[in-house]
Amino acid sequence: ETGVTQSPTHLIKTRGQQVTLRCSSQSGHNTVSWYQQALGQGPQFIFQYYREEENGRGNFPPRFSGLQFPNYSSELNVNALELDDSALYLCASSAGLAEYFGPGTRLLVL
Amino acid sequence: AQKVTQAQTEISVVEKEDVTLDCVYETRDTTYYLFWYKQPPSGELVFLIRRNSFDEQNEISGRYSWNFQKSTSSFNFTITASQVVDSAVYFCALSEGEAGNMLTFGGGTRLMVKP
Numbered sequence: 001e002t003g004v005t006q007s008p009t010h011l012i013k014t015r016g017q018q019v020t021l022r023c024s025s026q027s028g029h030n031t032v033s034w035y036q037q038a039l040g041q042g043p044q045f046i047f048q049y050y051r052e053e054e055n056g057r058g059n060f061p062p063r064f065s066g067l068q069f070p071n072y073s074s075e076l077n078v079n080a081l082e083l084d085d086s087a088l089y090l091c092a093s094s095a096g097l098a099e100y101f102g103p104g105t106r107l108l109v110l
Numbered sequence: 111a112q113k114v115t116q117a118q119t120e121i122s123v124v125e126k127e128d129v130t131l132d133c134v135y136e137t138r139d140t141t142y143y144l145f146w147y148k149q150p151p152s153g154e155l156v157f158l159i160r161r162n163s164f165d166e167q168n169e170i171s172g173r174y175s176w177n178f179q180k181s182t183s184s185f186n187f188t189i190t191a192s193q194v195v196d197s198a199v200y201f202c203a204l205s206e207g208e209a210g211n212m213l214t215f216g217g218g219t220r221l222m223v224k225p
Binding site for chain 1: 114145147152153154155156160201203209211212213214216217218
């Protein structure tokens with residue numbers, strides 16, 4: 001186990017709604033990244049937070065946003081959900097050596 | 111821009127066979143890191159190895175070994191004497207720069223080991 005936890009494990013939403021996913025980092029890790037993994041594909045980098053500031057972003061629209069809190073836990077928010085947002089959302093924490101992933105949240109948009 | 115290619119989408123072997131998973135990468139950076147992750151059916155990505163661009167030594171860990179060749183931009187992964195528990199999707203990933211994060215993943219190789 002990596003010590004990275006995510007909630008909820010599964011979620012069903014309808015198109016146009018908003019969703020918030022949560023991640024608790026491994027102790028001592030001040031960097032958190034979020035990835036989207038569509039079915040049958042590799043994970044795609046969404047963004048990264050370091051000490052509560054966004055310091056890297058992948059090719060995702062602004063309706064994907066995030067927060068990192070002083071205890072290094074993190075949230076991923078997605079507004080105006082689209083059908084293509086259905087995926088496994090993975091959170092990863094690191095302290096500079098490698099990224100350690102949580103179990104993910106499976107989001108289904110109907 | 112960086113890119114990782116795993117040409118083998120699916121491999122099927124019989125237990126105890128050796129199997130090699132291929133990974134080819136593209137990057138313009140001279141400093142980068144390469145990774146392999148395992149994703150069992152539960153979905154969680156399990157870290158296997160991290161290798162920096164300045165270290166081309168091959169590495170062996172139990173039944174796992176990795177061959178890094180900068181000349182061919184490849185970072186291949188071999189499982190010796192495969193076991194049913196090795197069945198999973200394996201991802202190769204690249205991180206440019208010195209931080210070792212913000213990964214670019216390949217499409218993955220699904221390995222099925224049959225008894």
